[in-house]
Amino acid sequence: MPFKLAMKAPRPLSDEALALIARRFAVLAEPTRLRLLHALFAGEKSVNELVELTGGTQANVSRHLQTLAHAHMLGRRKEGLQVFYAIADPSIFKLCELVCGSLEKSLNKQAEVFAQ
Amino acid sequence: MPFKLAMKAPRPLSDEALALIARRFAVLAEPTRLRLLHALFAGEKSVNELVELTGGTQANVSRHLQTLAHAHMLGRRKEGLQVFYAIADPSIFKLCELVCGSLEKSLNKQAEVFAQ
Protein backbone atom coordinates (compact mmCIF):
# COMPACT_ATOMS: atom_id res chain seq x y z
CA MET A 1 0.00 0.00 0.00
CA PRO A 2 2.37 2.73 -1.13
CA PHE A 3 1.18 6.22 -0.33
CA LYS A 4 1.14 8.57 -3.32
CA LEU A 5 0.45 12.28 -3.42
CA ALA A 6 1.52 15.23 -5.54
CA MET A 7 0.97 18.91 -5.10
CA LYS A 8 0.46 19.48 -8.79
CA ALA A 9 -2.09 16.72 -9.26
CA PRO A 10 -5.36 18.13 -10.59
CA ARG A 11 -7.38 16.34 -7.88
CA PRO A 12 -8.03 18.35 -4.72
CA LEU A 13 -5.77 17.70 -1.79
CA SER A 14 -7.44 16.68 1.43
CA ASP A 15 -7.09 18.86 4.49
CA GLU A 16 -5.11 16.05 6.02
CA ALA A 17 -2.58 16.01 3.21
CA LEU A 18 -2.22 19.78 3.34
CA ALA A 19 -1.68 19.63 7.07
CA LEU A 20 1.03 17.04 6.60
CA ILE A 21 2.76 19.08 3.92
CA ALA A 22 2.49 22.22 5.98
CA ARG A 23 3.92 20.38 8.92
CA ARG A 24 6.82 19.33 6.74
CA PHE A 25 7.63 22.92 5.89
CA ALA A 26 7.13 23.92 9.51
CA VAL A 27 9.89 21.58 10.62
CA LEU A 28 12.25 23.55 8.37
CA ALA A 29 10.80 26.94 9.34
CA GLU A 30 13.07 27.33 12.34
CA PRO A 31 16.57 28.86 12.36
CA THR A 32 17.92 26.55 15.05
CA ARG A 33 16.82 23.48 13.13
CA LEU A 34 18.29 24.88 9.93
CA ARG A 35 21.51 25.52 11.78
CA LEU A 36 21.56 21.89 12.89
CA LEU A 37 20.87 20.64 9.38
CA HIS A 38 23.61 22.86 8.03
CA ALA A 39 26.05 21.44 10.57
CA LEU A 40 25.02 17.92 9.57
CA PHE A 41 25.63 18.61 5.89
CA ALA A 42 29.25 17.97 6.78
CA GLY A 43 28.35 14.49 8.04
CA GLU A 44 27.15 12.60 11.09
CA LYS A 45 27.68 14.28 14.48
CA SER A 46 26.99 13.68 18.15
CA VAL A 47 24.61 15.81 20.17
CA ASN A 48 27.49 17.31 22.07
CA GLU A 49 29.27 18.31 18.86
CA LEU A 50 26.08 19.91 17.60
CA VAL A 51 25.65 21.79 20.86
CA GLU A 52 29.14 23.26 20.46
CA LEU A 53 28.77 23.97 16.76
CA THR A 54 25.44 25.73 17.04
CA GLY A 55 25.96 27.48 20.38
CA GLY A 56 22.57 26.31 21.61
CA THR A 57 21.82 24.72 24.97
CA GLN A 58 21.93 20.93 25.18
CA ALA A 59 18.25 20.76 26.10
CA ASN A 60 17.15 22.92 23.21
CA VAL A 61 19.37 21.18 20.68
CA SER A 62 18.11 17.80 21.85
CA ARG A 63 14.52 18.90 21.45
CA HIS A 64 15.05 20.18 17.94
CA LEU A 65 16.95 17.04 16.95
CA GLN A 66 13.99 15.01 18.13
CA THR A 67 11.66 17.02 15.94
CA LEU A 68 13.89 16.47 12.91
CA ALA A 69 14.26 12.76 13.64
CA HIS A 70 10.51 12.27 14.09
CA ALA A 71 10.04 13.87 10.68
CA HIS A 72 12.49 11.28 9.31
CA MET A 73 14.77 14.05 8.14
CA LEU A 74 17.49 12.79 10.45
CA GLY A 75 18.63 9.29 11.27
CA ARG A 76 19.74 8.46 14.82
CA ARG A 77 22.07 5.86 16.24
CA LYS A 78 23.35 5.33 19.74
CA GLU A 79 26.86 4.35 20.75
CA GLY A 80 27.37 3.99 24.49
CA LEU A 81 26.62 7.33 26.08
CA GLN A 82 26.61 9.18 22.78
CA VAL A 83 23.88 9.63 20.22
CA PHE A 84 24.77 10.45 16.64
CA TYR A 85 22.53 12.14 14.12
CA ALA A 86 22.86 12.37 10.37
CA ILE A 87 20.80 13.59 7.44
CA ALA A 88 18.47 10.79 6.42
CA ASP A 89 16.44 12.51 3.75
CA PRO A 90 18.52 13.59 0.74
CA SER A 91 15.76 15.83 -0.55
CA ILE A 92 16.73 18.26 2.22
CA PHE A 93 19.74 19.31 0.21
CA LYS A 94 17.65 20.07 -2.83
CA LEU A 95 14.99 21.80 -0.76
CA CYS A 96 17.43 24.21 0.80
CA GLU A 97 19.01 24.86 -2.58
CA LEU A 98 15.65 25.81 -4.03
CA VAL A 99 14.71 28.03 -1.13
CA CYS A 100 18.05 29.81 -1.17
CA GLY A 101 17.66 30.39 -4.86
CA SER A 102 14.20 31.89 -4.63
CA LEU A 103 15.24 33.89 -1.59
CA GLU A 104 18.13 35.37 -3.60
CA LYS A 105 15.71 36.36 -6.31
CA SER A 106 13.36 37.89 -3.78
CA LEU A 107 16.21 39.85 -2.20
CA ASN A 108 17.49 40.97 -5.59
CA LYS A 109 14.00 42.10 -6.46
CA GLN A 110 13.95 44.19 -3.32
CA ALA A 111 17.41 45.53 -4.13
CA GLU A 112 16.13 46.66 -7.52
CA VAL A 113 13.53 48.79 -5.83
CA PHE A 114 16.21 50.59 -3.87
CA ALA A 115 18.43 50.97 -6.92
CA GLN A 116 15.76 53.08 -8.56
CA MET B 1 25.21 44.10 -6.12
CA PRO B 2 23.52 40.73 -6.62
CA PHE B 3 22.85 38.87 -3.39
CA LYS B 4 24.28 35.34 -3.33
CA LEU B 5 23.82 32.62 -0.74
CA ALA B 6 23.69 28.85 -0.72
CA MET B 7 22.80 26.41 2.00
CA LYS B 8 25.45 23.98 0.98
CA ALA B 9 28.27 26.48 0.87
CA PRO B 10 31.07 25.48 3.24
CA ARG B 11 31.11 28.95 4.83
CA PRO B 12 28.90 29.41 7.88
CA LEU B 13 25.53 31.02 7.33
CA SER B 14 24.78 34.15 9.29
CA ASP B 15 21.90 34.18 11.73
CA GLU B 16 20.27 36.69 9.43
CA ALA B 17 20.42 34.38 6.43
CA LEU B 18 19.05 31.49 8.47
CA ALA B 19 16.21 33.64 9.71
CA LEU B 20 15.36 34.62 6.15
CA ILE B 21 15.44 31.02 4.96
CA ALA B 22 13.35 29.89 7.92
CA ARG B 23 10.88 32.63 7.18
CA ARG B 24 10.67 31.37 3.65
CA PHE B 25 9.70 27.90 4.82
CA ALA B 26 7.33 29.40 7.37
CA VAL B 27 5.32 31.08 4.63
CA LEU B 28 4.68 27.62 3.19
CA ALA B 29 4.10 26.00 6.58
CA GLU B 30 0.41 26.84 6.64
CA PRO B 31 -2.41 24.72 5.20
CA THR B 32 -4.52 27.69 4.13
CA ARG B 33 -1.65 29.21 2.21
CA LEU B 34 -0.87 25.86 0.61
CA ARG B 35 -4.51 25.57 -0.36
CA LEU B 36 -4.30 28.98 -2.01
CA LEU B 37 -1.12 28.07 -3.86
CA HIS B 38 -2.71 24.84 -5.00
CA ALA B 39 -5.71 26.74 -6.35
CA LEU B 40 -3.38 29.12 -8.17
CA PHE B 41 -1.49 26.27 -9.81
CA ALA B 42 -4.41 26.29 -12.24
CA GLY B 43 -3.71 29.93 -13.13
CA GLU B 44 -4.43 33.49 -12.05
CA LYS B 45 -7.54 34.05 -9.91
CA SER B 46 -9.37 36.85 -8.14
CA VAL B 47 -9.66 37.06 -4.38
CA ASN B 48 -13.35 36.21 -4.56
CA GLU B 49 -12.68 33.10 -6.62
CA LEU B 50 -10.06 32.00 -4.11
CA VAL B 51 -12.47 32.60 -1.23
CA GLU B 52 -14.99 30.29 -2.89
CA LEU B 53 -12.43 27.68 -3.90
CA THR B 54 -10.82 27.42 -0.51
CA GLY B 55 -13.88 27.91 1.66
CA GLY B 56 -12.06 30.43 3.83
CA THR B 57 -13.38 33.80 4.92
CA GLN B 58 -12.57 36.79 2.72
CA ALA B 59 -10.65 38.46 5.52
CA ASN B 60 -8.50 35.42 6.20
CA VAL B 61 -7.85 34.67 2.54
CA SER B 62 -6.89 38.28 1.91
CA ARG B 63 -4.46 38.25 4.77
CA HIS B 64 -2.78 35.05 3.61
CA LEU B 65 -2.57 36.34 0.05
CA GLN B 66 -0.79 39.39 1.37
CA THR B 67 1.75 37.22 3.16
CA LEU B 68 2.42 35.25 -0.02
CA ALA B 69 2.67 38.41 -2.11
CA HIS B 70 5.07 40.06 0.32
CA ALA B 71 7.26 36.98 0.04
CA HIS B 72 7.20 37.48 -3.73
CA MET B 73 5.67 34.06 -4.17
CA LEU B 74 2.58 35.63 -5.71
CA GLY B 75 2.20 38.47 -8.15
CA ARG B 76 -0.74 40.86 -7.80
CA ARG B 77 -2.60 43.05 -10.29
CA LYS B 78 -5.69 45.13 -9.86
CA GLU B 79 -8.51 45.52 -12.35
CA GLY B 80 -11.29 47.83 -11.21
CA LEU B 81 -12.74 46.45 -8.03
CA GLN B 82 -11.02 43.09 -8.43
CA VAL B 83 -7.54 41.99 -7.50
CA PHE B 84 -5.94 39.03 -9.23
CA TYR B 85 -3.17 36.89 -7.84
CA ALA B 86 -0.92 34.42 -9.63
CA ILE B 87 2.14 32.33 -8.84
CA ALA B 88 5.18 34.52 -9.36
CA ASP B 89 7.91 32.20 -8.17
CA PRO B 90 8.23 29.06 -10.31
CA SER B 91 10.38 27.34 -7.71
CA ILE B 92 7.18 26.86 -5.69
CA PHE B 93 6.17 24.03 -7.99
CA LYS B 94 9.47 22.25 -7.53
CA LEU B 95 9.42 22.88 -3.78
CA CYS B 96 6.05 21.28 -3.30
CA GLU B 97 7.06 18.38 -5.51
CA LEU B 98 10.09 17.72 -3.35
CA VAL B 99 8.18 17.99 -0.09
CA CYS B 100 5.42 15.70 -1.31
CA GLY B 101 8.03 13.21 -2.38
CA SER B 102 9.84 13.12 0.92
CA LEU B 103 6.52 13.09 2.77
CA GLU B 104 5.51 10.01 0.79
CA LYS B 105 8.73 8.32 1.77
CA SER B 106 8.21 9.26 5.38
CA LEU B 107 4.66 7.90 5.33
CA ASN B 108 5.75 4.74 3.57
CA LYS B 109 8.44 4.30 6.17
CA GLN B 110 5.79 4.53 8.85
CA ALA B 111 3.59 2.11 6.92
CA GLU B 112 6.46 -0.39 6.89
CA VAL B 113 6.52 -0.39 10.65
CA PHE B 114 2.87 -1.34 10.76
CA ALA B 115 3.27 -3.97 8.07
CA GLN B 116 5.69 -5.87 10.35
Place this chain on the structure above:
DNA sequence: GCTTTATATGAGCATATAGTTATATACGAG
Protein backbone atom coordinates in the same frame (compact mmCIF):
# COMPACT_ATOMS: atom_id res chain seq x y z
C1' DG C 1 -23.57 62.40 -4.40
C1' DC C 2 -25.33 57.88 -2.78
C1' DT C 3 -25.27 52.91 -2.75
C1' DT C 4 -23.19 48.59 -3.63
C1' DT C 5 -19.34 45.66 -4.22
C1' DA C 6 -14.49 43.98 -3.58
C1' DT C 7 -10.62 43.98 -0.91
C1' DA C 8 -7.39 45.26 2.77
C1' DT C 9 -6.52 45.94 7.53
C1' DG C 10 -7.07 46.92 12.79
C1' DA C 11 -8.05 44.76 17.05
C1' DG C 12 -8.82 40.92 19.92
C1' DC C 13 -8.64 36.02 21.25
C1' DA C 14 -7.00 31.20 21.26
C1' DT C 15 -3.44 28.16 20.26
C1' DA C 16 1.17 26.61 19.03
C1' DT C 17 5.95 26.73 19.69
C1' DA C 18 10.79 28.21 20.93
C1' DG C 19 13.89 28.56 24.81
C1' DT C 20 14.96 27.80 29.58
C1' DT C 21 15.50 25.40 34.10
C1' DA C 22 15.44 21.24 36.44
C1' DT C 23 15.72 16.57 36.44
C1' DA C 24 15.08 11.69 34.90
C1' DT C 25 17.46 7.96 32.64
C1' DA C 26 21.15 5.47 30.56
C1' DC C 27 25.96 4.48 30.13
C1' DG C 28 30.82 3.90 31.51
C1' DA C 29 34.81 4.03 34.62
C1' DG C 30 36.86 3.18 39.02
Place this chain on the structure above:
DNA sequence: CTCGTATATAACTATATGCTCATATAAAGC
Protein backbone atom coordinates in the same frame (compact mmCIF):
# COMPACT_ATOMS: atom_id res chain seq x y z
C1' DC D 1 28.09 0.40 44.11
C1' DT D 2 29.17 5.39 43.41
C1' DC D 3 30.10 9.19 40.65
C1' DG D 4 30.49 11.62 36.41
C1' DT D 5 28.93 12.19 31.74
C1' DA D 6 25.57 12.38 27.81
C1' DT D 7 21.07 12.86 26.41
C1' DA D 8 16.04 13.16 26.68
C1' DT D 9 12.08 15.18 28.65
C1' DA D 10 8.69 17.66 31.99
C1' DA D 11 7.07 22.06 33.20
C1' DC D 12 6.90 26.90 32.66
C1' DT D 13 7.07 31.44 30.28
C1' DA D 14 7.17 34.65 26.45
C1' DT D 15 6.24 35.35 21.83
C1' DA D 16 4.36 34.49 17.30
C1' DT D 17 0.60 33.46 14.45
C1' DG D 18 -3.99 31.86 12.61
C1' DC D 19 -8.79 33.17 12.60
C1' DT D 20 -12.64 36.13 13.39
C1' DC D 21 -15.39 40.39 13.58
C1' DA D 22 -15.72 45.00 12.32
C1' DT D 23 -14.63 48.50 9.43
C1' DA D 24 -11.81 51.49 6.30
C1' DT D 25 -10.86 52.35 1.51
C1' DA D 26 -11.29 52.10 -3.39
C1' DA D 27 -13.98 51.41 -7.52
C1' DA D 28 -18.20 51.25 -10.27
C1' DG D 29 -22.97 52.24 -11.42
C1' DC D 30 -27.01 55.15 -11.12
